């Protein structure tokens with residue numbers, strides 16, 4: 146008689162005859178792709194995405210094809226409407242998907258451009274099930290969490306595996322085991338491991354080792370309880386990654402090993418490290434990459450020669466971390482200043498350029514709510530460069546404008562990102578062009594000169610969340626400008642966007658006449674995308690979000706330019722390379 150696993154694999158669609166239901170995409174070959182599933186216990190925020198992306202990086206280096214996917218428990222269809230203060234930054238993919246910041250970690254670590262296929266929320270899964278129900282796709286069956294909702298999850302994973310021809314799909318489940326909203330994902334993964342067969346899936350539990358100051362020793366009880374909870378769902382973890390401030394003691398690892406049936410060598414210490422970019426080395430030294438390959442029985446697919454060269458390149462980069470000769474302070478304005486996660490990509494982009502230029506970048510957060518022309522100098526004291534990042538709403542915008550004015554007049558290197566681009570236009574229009582009441586209509590709907598206004602093409606679309614200009618777009622760069630030189634004399638560069646407002650084309654001539662240069666534009670529309678001013682060491686802003694596409698081994702040129710000029714400002718006695726020379730060298 147057929148094994149239920151084979152039946153599951155053959156049922157490519159629905160049937161009322163059998164209890165087996167597991168939709169499988171046409172052409173899917175069982176056994177081709179393996180799955181590494183990363184889950185959290187004890188608490189969230191442990192760095193599942195970091196662990197998963199670092200392990201995935203080691204696999205890519207070995208010549209394997211890897212596709213990551215993040216499964217989010219919340220009901221939102223995407224992350225577009227989430228408050229970055231609560232959830233971390235909204236990361237935007239090239240196809241316009243607004244997603245969790247972990248996707249940024251994957252893109253940076255794996256040097257891959259991802260898409261909506263790499264991100265799912267409960268909202269997406271449910272809405273797809275409900276659409277199918279309305280189309281009559283379930284043939285008279287009552288639609289249930291199991292097998293239909295779990296079936297939809299497995300379908301998404303298998304489609305990803307097939308479309309990317311992956312050797313390994315890395316599945317990261319958001320939240321922690323025990324959250325009601327994530328329970329169906331975990332059940333789906335239990336089913337997946339059964340259907341795909343032994344050796345197809347490797348389960349990683351990330352856990353947390355407590356180290357109370359009063360005791361001065363590491364305690365593994367909470368971790369044990371968390372792992373037990375996972376085992377109650379019918380999943381036996383294969384690897385346990387223990388998060389802890391300090392390296393996890395052998396004794397604590399032994400205890401966890403005994404209580405969870407996981408061999409000692411697969412109970413791994415993932416302690417705090419100065420940079421996430423040194424974590425792949427930590428995993429490699431622990432032998433985790435080969436443990437996983439052995440478990441998944443795909444050692445024969447790897448290319449050790451490729452790994453040697455890739456690893457050498459990576460080490461050239463990580464060897465520089467912590468050995469920086471210079472340091473600078475960049476002031477970043479913004480209303481989410483208390484949460485570093487809200488600006489994760491900007492911090493990463495600064496780190497990439499900093500490491501490449503041998504410079505440690507410290508950040509000074511600048512709360513702009515009470516900032517004015519009179520007190521701005523004191524707030525910017527000790528700052529070598531300024532970033533005004535993206536943002537929405539009106540709070541603190543006048544303070545941001547005061548910072549930009551200060552940067553422009555005092556020749557402090559400035560990089561404006563999205564809202565920081567728009568505010569630079571407003572400041573210039575007010576102070577230089579003489580349009581006294583210039584503003585963005587997002588901030589003052591009735592302002593006399595709305596130099597920044599809602600996009601004509603977006604005006605037609607109503608409703609929050611659905612009317613943004615989103616995703617990757619080409620920027621046409623004007624020859625001879627600083628941007629042109631910074632981008633290595635390329636006529637066109639691709640950046641990611643997330644905005645509703647833009648420069649009102651009717652002001653462009655007037656503004657350019659006074660010396661602001663729009664050095665980057667949309668190829669087919671009068672949408673201004675990069676600006677600069679002359680007679681200033683570095684004053685560049687962009688309507689895009691260049692921070693999203695900076696990569697460890699390929700720093701983003703505008704960030705490199707800012708860091709280089711900030712280094713020059715800090716060390717005027719040294720003849721350090723200017724923005725363009727630095728970008729030429731490292732980007």
Ligand code: GLN
Pocket residue numbers: 534535536537538562563564565587643644645646647
């Ligand atoms: N709020 C501005 C807009 O919608 C800027 C957006 C941003 O900074 N991401 O256009």
